[in-house]
Amino acid sequence: MTERRAALGLTPSQTVGPFYAYALTPRAYGGSELVNERVATDGVPGERITIRGHVLDGDGEPVPDAMIEIWQADADGRHNAGGNAGFTGFGRAETSPEGFFHFETVRPGSVQGPDGTKQAPHLAVSVFARGLLLRLVTRIYFSDDSANAADPVLALVPHERRETLIAQRGPDGVFHFDIRLQGEGETVFFDV
Amino acid sequence: MSLIYPRDGLKAHPLNASPAYASTLKRAPSQPLILLPHTLSEISGPAFGHSAVQAGDSDLTLRHEGEPLGERIIVTGRVLDEDGRPVPHTLIEIWQANAAGRYVHLRDQHPAPLDPNFTGAGRALTDAEGRYRFVTIKPGAYPWRNHHNAWRPAHIHFSLFGPSFLSRVITQMYFPGDPLFAYDPIFQSIPDAKARERLISRFDIDTTEPEWALGYQFDIVLRGRNATPLEEPHDD
């Protein structure tokens, strides 16, 4: 074993603040968007899904200035696969004045987990907002997927809180996923 | 080259439960975080090609017909991993107030003038040595309503997406010697004084261009260490 040099200190996080939109989600300002809520264009293989939800604070009030990012595998469970034109797996959305966000994407395939396990299809999620000094990390799983029962990450979450990670499919086919930052029904957030 | 992401360095970050910053009170989670093992979903990340950035995106003074008011500055530095190796092809997005301390954001209520020649948003990709360079104007300090007579020290917001979901970070870059540091609960939310100092850019006379712009150096360290330090050839 070689002796590792001491690590350089990380650059600390600071809040995204309330005024990021004209740079990070600049559609309303006429700016060019690097990434937005449309994660897959029409030609991308896979089942098209829509995810909608609200971001709510500890009083249940909508959070109008949050930014949600998702990172996901493609329909075959591959991250960052070359040759999949129209799909980077990366999405970004700002919340509306009502705290609402949505994403249009393809349902991801299952991804390898720790120790040879298989993870149920999921999206990795970052939540940024005024009042959050460090992003919150969560996951979105899908209510109609039987693989959730054997997912090694869901298994780490106390049973009574697992539902907060599962987007519920409505009669219209849309998946609903609210992010509750604090208090009653608080979303599970991960230490990564 | 494969990276690992030890958690030791994470203590540099602020806690979300930082009550002196009032917006945290209803937004910081109250439940403990759940430790997530790093899977492919976390150690992978989006690749940003050169098409992500257009020529001129890194010069915030050239976006409009005229030149913005204020002190022209150059902000440059390197993006490194925890082993000090450069992180190339990393997306950096920045945004800031104008010289008067006013953002173009529609919800900014500060009664200071907008500058028709300044928007205050920029992008860059780091080069093969992890370097980036922006030209902009020095942002002004601005008041906010966190507490009586609350003012933010002048800062530029930085958003970076390194090679993986784990190396995603959003932060703020400050300027040396700002008298507002002691009064700013956002800056002070970082528990360790040494870590706070890493957010303060360094005035650099060699970066400064004669008769044109002051230069500031700001290096950024993202998560990630070499998984196999012995087998790696020296790549610098």
Ligand SMILES: [Fe+2]
């Ligand atoms: Fe700011």
